[in-house]
Amino acid sequence: MATTAVGQLREQVRGETITAEDPAYEEARRVYNAMIDRRPSVIVRCAGADDVVAAVNFARESQLDVAVRGGSHSVPGFGTADDAVVIDLSRMQAVEVDPGTSTARAQGGATWGAFNDATHAHGLATTGGIISTTGIGGLTLGGGIGYLSRGFGLSCDNLLSAEVVTADGRVLTAGEHANEDLFWAIRGGGGNFGVVTSFDYQLHPVREIYGGPMLFELRDAATVLRFYRDFIRDAPEEFGGFPAWQIAPPLPFIPEDRHGDTFLIFVACWAGPLEDGEAALKPFHEVAPVVAEHVGPMPYPALNSAFDDLVPPGLQHYWKANFVKELTDEAIDAHLEYGPKVPAVNSTVHIYPINGACHRVAPDATAFAYRDATFATVIAGMLPDPAENEDNIAWVRDFYEATAPHSEEGGYVNFMAGDDQERVKVNYRENYDRLVDVKRKYDPDNLFHLNQNIRP
């Protein structure tokens, strides 16, 4: 890599240009998943869209790989690569809310924490991730599943338009009336088509929710899972939440002698009228005895950061994912076999409901194709000690193999591992060919290939 070219880049950008000689390099090259240890050539911490354009042009002209990073949560570590140019958007966190139109414009590197705080001030929210440190960028571009999905659709369904820097360095608007093909593709197609420097979202009136986690004994897990499967089919769309396999962390609401025990938990989020919350959750209180719970009214952003401490940066991650149409008894049996073996307090398995409003969007209306899946399952192996990686990965793979015969071929791209590239095509089903066409138009040389890649 020519030093003069890097010097020119450094002069061009308003943010930081970091190379291996800089003291900031070691910290700047790190991503959220500590299993990923790469040494990029240059890390550009962009201050705005102009910096993104400069970094894209630099990478293309220098024929270097490009890794794009927002919240840095990519489990396969797509936000970095050896010898690559990293376009780091983490300084681009601004979120502006227009309460008059119930919309928000957020810069491409914002986290859900920053986003939710800004919108909450106006009593508004949109579908986002369940951990506040996740980036809006990667999450929205892959689809976006969260507590509000049943009511308001996926995060990408709430996207009104976006500003995208394409591989040739142009700054384009993608929306219903501008570059419609690009707009279609970025709603589910991931980071394949360019760097999104800002996202415009539709917001909805959500201020306080009624919810939180409830812990059930393993012996009641089958009953709770079967109940959840039936209940969620026709539950009011204000009802969100998911069951999870979870080792009890040492939290005050859990009896001390149960810390470290494994439970089937249900995390509920009632986003309807607060006074109806208790009644909305009653069926879960009646299905089996609740060992411990932390349920009640709370600000929406509080639930969306409640589990942050379980997943700090620096853990080892290996994940797998499936879409599920019917959570059959056989599928539940597979969960009952592997769920109780969840290896660490950080690890978990979530079965997110994606019916309701998600189903009302046609499968070809956006790139996100699985509009008939009822659930998105993630098997998330996360723990601090690299020495345990082998066992952890084996648990994730065994769990996945056991549930795969009862699941769809595809899974949610954002929950998939780096070794799932061969599943990209099935994940997009009938939309895949159209995605390839859009890729050929906007990124014919596959500059943006460090992702679940759609090859031109």
Ligand SMILES: Cc1cc2nc3c(=O)[nH]c(=O)nc-3n(C[C@H](O)[C@H](O)[C@H](O)COP(=O)(O)OP(=O)(O)OC[C@H]3O[C@@H](n4cnc5c(N)ncnc54)[C@H](O)[C@@H]3O)c2cc1C
């Ligand atoms: C702890 C944790 C919790 C999660 N919870 C949820 C959840 O509740 N719901 C859910 O749907 N998913 C969830 N995910 C998965 C999440 O959607 C993906 O990991 C996603 O890629 C994270 O986005 P990011 O911006 O933080 O990641 P990054 O690593 O920064 O980005 C991942 C990839 O997305 C693309 N990308 C990111 N930003 C941009 C941009 N502005 N322009 C162009 N491309 C971009 C790039 O290809 C990049 O390599 C979670 C992940 C983790 C680790």
